[in-house]
Amino acid sequence: QKEVEQNSGPLSVPEGAIASLNCTYSDRVSQSFFWYRQYSGKSPELIMSIYSNGDKEDGRFTAQLNKASQYVSLLIRDSQPSDSATYLCAVNYNTNAGKSTFGDGTTLTVKP
Amino acid sequence: GAGVSQSPSNKVTEKGKDVELRCDPISGHTALYWYRQSLGQGLEFLIYFQGNSAPDKSGLPSDRFSAERTGGSVSTLTIQRTQQEDSAVYLCASSLIINTGELFFGEGSRLTVL
Numbered sequence: 001q002k003e004v005e006q007n008s009g010p011l012s013v014p015e016g017a018i019a020s021l022n023c024t025y026s027d028r029v030s031q032s033f034f035w036y037r038q039y040s041g042k043s044p045e046l047i048m049s050i051y052s053n054g055d056k057e058d059g060r061f062t063a064q065l066n067k068a069s070q071y072v073s074l075l076i077r078d079s080q081p082s083d084s085a086t087y088l089c090a091v092n093y094n095t096n097a098g099k100s101t102f103g104d105g106t107t108l109t110v111k112p
Numbered sequence: 113g114a115g116v117s118q119s120p121s122n123k124v125t126e127k128g129k130d131v132e133l134r135c136d137p138i139s140g141h142t143a144l145y146w147y148r149q150s151l152g153q154g155l156e157f158l159i160y161f162q163g164n165s166a167p168d169k170s171g172l173p174s175d176r177f178s179a180e181r182t183g184g185s186v187s188t189l190t191i192q193r194t195q196q197e198d199s200a201v202y203l204c205a206s207s208l209i210i211n212t213g214e215l216f217f218g219e220g221s222r223l224t225v226l
Contacts, residue, residue, distance in 0.1 A: 032213040043203055043217040044155070088154065092213035098143065099168060100213050104154035 003027060004091050006103035014111050019076040021106050023089030026070070032092040033065055033072045038105065039085045048074060079110040114138075116218035118204050124224045125194055133189045133221045137206030144187050145205045145215060146179060155203065161187060162210045194225045 005024045013019045021035075032051050036044035050056045050063040050072065062075040072091075076083055086105040093101070117136040125131050137144050146158040157171040161181040172178070176194075181187040191198055201222050205215035 034213055034215075036215075043219050044215075046214055046216070049214055090155075090213070090215075098145075098160040098162060098210045099157055099171075100145075100215060101157065102147075102155040 002103070003101045004089055004103040006087075006089050006106045008104060009107040010109055011106055012109045012111060013079050015079060015081060017079050017110075019079045019083065019108055019110070021074040021076075021087050021089075021108065022071060023073065023103055024071045025089075025091045025101075027091070027093055030067075030070075030091045030093050033063070034090040034092075034100065035061075035063060035072075035074045036088040036090060036102075037085045038088055044088055076108075079108075081110045081112050084109050116204055116206050116216055118202075118218035118221050120221055121219065122222045122224075124226065126226050127196060128193055130190065130192045131194055131223060133191075133202050133204075133223070135187045135189070135204030135218060137185065137187070137204070138216055141206035141208055141216070142184065143207045143210040144181060145207075146187070146189050147203045147205065148200045149203060149220075150200045158189070158202075160210075191223075194223075196225050199223055199225045 003026050035048040037047050038044045048063040050065045056063045060077045064073045086107045088105045089103040090100040119134045145160040147155040149155050159179050163184050164181050176192045179189045201220040203220045205217045
């Protein structure tokens with residue numbers, strides 16, 4: 001079992017819809033959680049970080065964390081074609097705080 | 113500098129040759145990370161530095177890989193006797209301090225081993 005798992009997709013939503021991206025992780029001592037966006041041919045860009053249970057909102061993005069169930073999700077409201085990218089979930093563990101472990105990413109396509 | 117700078121952006125080499133990849137982190141960032149991304153894959157952790165020291169080298173794929181950081185700034189990733197399976201994009205990232213997990217990535221060095 002991978003440490004960080006994501007559905008590879010592709011996930012396709014119409015413009016204006018809500019896109020929901022999910023990530024599960026295997027280690028209960030995980031401390032910090034991150035979502036990165038990676039456009040094709042580009043490097044990852046941090047878009048959200050979340051450290052405690054519950055929701056964190058930033059503009060059209062909402063990150064949700066549930067440590068008991070070991071999942072973290074990213075909601076994108078009013079999806080735009082410019083949101084089309086691969087979204088990477090990353091987890092930092094207490095035991096090795098210098099290392100972020102990444103999932104393989106979910107590819108999102110927003111259709112006009 | 114304004115962002116993480118990596119060089120070269122592209123490198124084509126023959127199997128068996130040595131290559132050096134360079135990373136210049138964001139000014140003031142104490143932590144520096146190397147990851148590798150193969151085509152269509154996620155990010156594979158290689159090594160991180162806190163200052164000039166590398167507490168965790170467990171991600172380096174083999175003893176052909178080595179990395180160093182000097183002056184708490186520029187880092188070099190060296191791959192000796194390159195193999196075709198080393199072909200990938202090598203990404204460098206930096207963060208202000210070691211525990212934030214908030215990484216800022218460079219544009220990567222694309223390595224192709226023929």
